[in-house]
Amino acid sequence: MSTASRAALSVAMLVGFYVLGLVQLAAAGFLLYEIWGHLHGYGAAKLSWLVIIGVGAVVIGLGKALFAKPGEPEGLLVTPQQAPDLWRLVHDMAAAAGTRAPDEIRLIPEVNAAVTEDARLLGLLAGVRRLYLGIPLLQTFTVDQLRSVIAHELGHYSGSHTRLAAITYRGRTALHETLRRLGTFNVFGWVFKAYGRLYLLVSNAVTRRQELEADQVSVRVAGVAAATSTMRELPVVGAAWNFYFNNYIAYGWELGYAPDDVFGGFRHLYAARTQELAKLRDEEPETHTSRWDTHPSAGERIAAMRALPPVQHPADDRPAGGLVPQLTQAGLALQREVVDFGSRTVLPWPDFTAASMTLVMQHRADRVFRSLSRLSGIPEAGLPELFELVAQGRLRELAAEFLPESPDPVTEFADIMENLIALAAVRSGQARWEHSWSSPARVVHSTGVPVDYSEIAKLAVAPETLAEARARMAQLGVHVEAARVVETRATGAGADVIGAMANVRVGDQETDLIVLNQGLILVPAPKSTDEGDQRIARMLSSHNPAELAKTYRYVPFEEVTAARIVKAVPLNAELTLHGGATLVLKERWSGDTIGDSRDTLTEILRRFS
Known part of the structure; x- marks a missing residue:
């Protein structure tokens, strides 16, 4: 079946989804008529209510989809005056691809590129075309790879893949909104769920074929070497982008800080992590494609590219960022468009890293000091009180908890002690955290020389060498x-969500x-x-997590002294807290459990058994 036929079938199935909804609505009306024609009073009202609830999800979902429209264009608009070379390149390539060039180019904060078209009258009338380019691609790609x-x-344009985007958007919205509201035991929903899965199978097969067609244009216009190089580099850039946000921004962001150049830092990291990136490039691309995937695997696409007739193109290994003059300023402008700093303290990168890592260090110390307070009875303990515990020969009582x-x-507590001594050094002004793009941040002396407090920490855990x-x-x-507790009560700052269970009875x-x-x-x-x-x-x-822990009741695991699992499935457990209070958790059979959350929680509770 051709791509055009598959696309036509996909659209027909979307129409069928609406028709199915109307049929079920008519069936519901007939059922209501029959119920009130044969029953009266409470029984009729109860059955009618069940029918209305069952079909209500369908009505709401279809209603929302009918009025749904794609959102406003996102990203930073780049005009021909701001980036003439980029616009010239796009126009030249559009001519080579045999299609009309986009009307707008926008930068987005993603390792991705995309095109849209606001076509009208079922795609018969062309509309505004937009090309979206991820700023990390401009920061890392060569001109050839960007081409x-x-x-x-542009191959999606020449293949008319974007003409039915509005219809597809409404159809997928109808699917999402309807299926989202259908409960497990909703009879009306069973047919829709089966139909939805069938539609996704057909629709995803169409998009996979369209991707291969667009790849053919890429090879014809840019050359097979550039096309295959790009396919291998995309996952490398994606992995680096994720690493950058997870390891350089996320921890400080959650603690109330933000760097002053969110996107510009990625360019520095990519230039500094050459060895790690080289290892990623050596990995073979994924070759397996699932029938549920919207894109073929990278390995399949590369093989298809190499099978096409070779087309020679002169190489252009210049950095793609040169196509956008003042790319750094463009990144800052994009930041103003899409990043909401909220109440966070915005700092230059070196200060952001120093402030964030110092706070991480303080949180780790607070965890120790809170346990020390419970053990010693001192409300606000710190390193002096810990040294006193060591002098009394009682460190084992605290160390055993950790x-x-x-x-x-x-x-082994010496490793924890080293962090506490380093905190004291930072708070005393004798050490600081040093930012680095090529390696993790480290503690250095105020003069910039690396410091090592491990030997002092080993001496500090023994009474005779204290x-x-x-x-x-x-x-x-x-x-x-200088090292003292700051947060005397545990918070959710810096915590990660590892599970969730709905409708658990707590008491x-x-x-x-x-x-x-x-x-x-x-x-x-x-209750539902x-x-x-x-x-x-x-x-x-x-x-x-920090916001939720502040808003609702939060029970940190450090407050748990013992746990007893009464029943494994559904989970029934009793937690004993410091001070003697108990917390009883009872999972309901009908409650939703996200992933392996029950097993995750069970494993945690067994540590306290």
Whole structure:
């Protein structure tokens, strides 16, 4: 079947989705007529309500889809005056591809490129065309590689792949909105779910074929060498982009800080991490394609490109960023368009890293100091009180909490002690965190020389050598009293969500249980178990763990002294907290569990058994 025939079938199936909805609506009307024609009173009302609920999801989903429109164009508009070379390249390639050039070029903060067209009258009338280019591609690609990407996207225009975008958007919205509202036991929903899966199979097969067609244009216009090079480089840039945000921005962002140049930093990291990137380039591309994928695998696309007739093109290995003069300023302008800093403190990169890592260090220290406070009875403990515990020969009591499986927790506690001494050095002004694009941030002396407090930490965990550790710290100008607790109560700052369970009974309260790697968030929930997973997904998409922990009851695992699993499935457990309070968790059979959340929580609770 040709791509055009597949696309026509895909559109026909979208129309069928609406027809199916109308048929079910008519069936619901007939059922209501029959119910009230044969029954009366409470029984008729109850059956009618069940029918209305069942078909209601269909009506709402179809209604929303009928009025749905794609959102406003995103990204930073780049005019021909701002980037004449880029526009000239795009126009030349459009002519070579045999299609009309885009009317707009926009930069986006993604490792991606895309085209859209606001076509009208079922795609018969052309509309405004937009080309979206990810700024990380401009920062990392050569001109040849960018030519390949642009040629591929223009191939979607020449293949008329974008003409039915509005219809496809409404159809997918209808599917999403309808299926999202259908409960597991909704009889009306069973037919829609089966039809939706069939539609996705057909639709995704169409888009996979369209991608291969666009690749043919890429090879013809930009050359096979540029096209295959681009396919191999895209996953490398994607991995680097994810690493950049996860390891350079996310931790500080969650703690209330932000760098002043969010996108510009990526260019520096990409230039500095040459060895790691080289290893990624050596990896063979993925070759497996699932029938549910919207794109063929990179390996399949590369093989198809190499099978095409070779076309010779002069190589252009210049950096693609040269096509956009003042690319750094363009990145900052894009940042103003798409990044919401909120109340975060915005700092230059070196200061952002120093402030964020110092706060991470403080949070780790606070965890130790809070346990020390419970053990010693001192409300706000710090490093002086910890040294006093060592002097009394009682460090094992504290160390065992952090190293429960260690045969020698006191000796291994030296690693934790090193972090506390480093914090004291930073707070004393004798050390600081140094930012680096080529390696992790590290603690250095105020003069910039790397420091190592491991030997002092080893001395500080033993009563007989504690005095020497104090003397060495004093020699270095590190004040013991500078390291003290800041957060006397645990928060969700820096925590990650590792699971979620809807409608768990906590005592007598229906609760959505959010499982963090540091504790449990208890969110009051409705009694109905319908759409529990969707309710949790919406909550997690709009709030980070720290915000949720601040808003709702938060039970950090450090407050748990023991746990007893009464029943494994559905999970029934009793948690004992410091002070003697208990917390009873009872999972409901009908409650939604996200992924392997039950197993994850069970494994955590067994550590306290």
